[in-house]
Amino acid sequence: LQHLREVICDTTTPSWLGLVPSNFGNVAAGTIKADEWQSLITVYLPITLISLWEMETGDSSFKLILDHTMDLVSAVYIACAWTMSSEQAKEYCLSIASYVGNLKHIYPMFDPWPNHHASFHIYDYLVLLGLVHSWWF
Amino acid sequence: MHCILEGLVQHHVRSLLGLTPKKSKSSTASASTSAFHYNFQKIDSETAAALSMSMKEIAQVSSIHALLVAQAPSDEDTTRIATYMEKLTDSLLHRNMRPLRFVCQSLHCVPIKNPRLLKGDYAMALVQWVSILSTSFTLLNLSHSANQTLSPVLVKFVVNSVLKKPCSTFVRLFVILQLRPG
Numbered sequence: 001l002q003h004l005r006e007v008i009c010d011t012t013t014p015s016w017l018g019l020v021p022s023n024f025g026n027v028a029a030g031t032i033k034a035d036e037w038q039s040l041i042t043v044y045l046p047i048t049l050i051s052l053w054e055m056e057t058g059d060s061s062f063k064l065i066l067d068h069t070m071d072l073v074s075a076v077y078i079a080c081a082w083t084m085s086s087e088q089a090k091e092y093c094l095s096i097a098s099y100v101g102n103l104k105h106i107y108p109m110f111d112p113w114p115n116h117h118a119s120f121h122i123y124d125y126l127v128l129l130g131l132v133h134s135w136w137f
Numbered sequence: 138m139h140c141i142l143e144g145l146v147q148h149h150v151r152s153l154l155g156l157t158p159k160k161s162k163s164s165t166a167s168a169s170t171s172a173f174h175y176n177f178q179k180i181d182s183e184t185a186a187a188l189s190m191s192m193k194e195i196a197q198v199s200s201i202h203a204l205l206v207a208q209a210p211s212d213e214d215t216t217r218i219a220t221y222m223e224k225l226t227d228s229l230l231h232r233n234m235r236p237l238r239f240v241c242q243s244l245h246c247v248p249i250k251n252p253r254l255l256k257g258d259y260a261m262a263l264v265q266w267v268s269i270l271s272t273s274f275t276l277l278n279l280s281h282s283a284n285q286t287l288s289p290v291l292v293k294f295v296v297n298s299v300l301k302k303p304c305s306t307f308v309r310l311f312v313i314l315q316l317r318p319g
Contacts, residue, residue: 034142111191115144136138
């Protein structure tokens, strides 16, 4: 968590990117909004995990967690893109299927949430309605 | 999209990666100060899998531990103690059956009742454990504080001794010698 906070502080980002509180994780940081979660998962978390992975190269389980997290990163990145095609929608579907499919393998105690099921329906919306920003208010 | 960003992403970061400080996970009771330290049996992944416990239930084990060692009101005020015990019972009843049963079994205070035990029975057994421990220390004229660690053997000895032979000088001396700063 401390490393993630350092990454948030040290990373220079464009002004249009949603800001994540540098004290992320503290109660004082308040409620994190969807826009901030998007910035966290697509920018700060990959930098944090990859830099930690570099430090712990011998740990195979860490690589497993990193790959699994990157499936979610890919899914969010594609879903929130400003362009959409049928190929991108399929890539989203593959990423989210890989993410949800490996949850039980990596976290045996994990119980699926309704959100995990709902995330598959985003694919249908991407195919039927196009890019997320045209129908997500 | 909120189901992904505020659902999946938040769950992944907070619950799966554990990027949340322990303090913010604490429940209402664990937010209060501990009266003493107790070496509770921790739950491992194998035991949790054998008991078919979910991640939520595994997290509840530590919150139950925090409830059991929370600071109780002054021993002289019986009304406040009764209110505290009622609140403790309510808090325990908000936990799931499996973590309550695991804590009861680890403390060897599983209630004896047929044909089957309910969540309330386990909650009452844990409240009784807290009550007996508190009464035992009061009878022995001892005070336990946050910097003291009570070992399971010591607790068992104190409770059994007080129930059999209250206020024994030998017991009191033994406990004083055993109490060490945590």
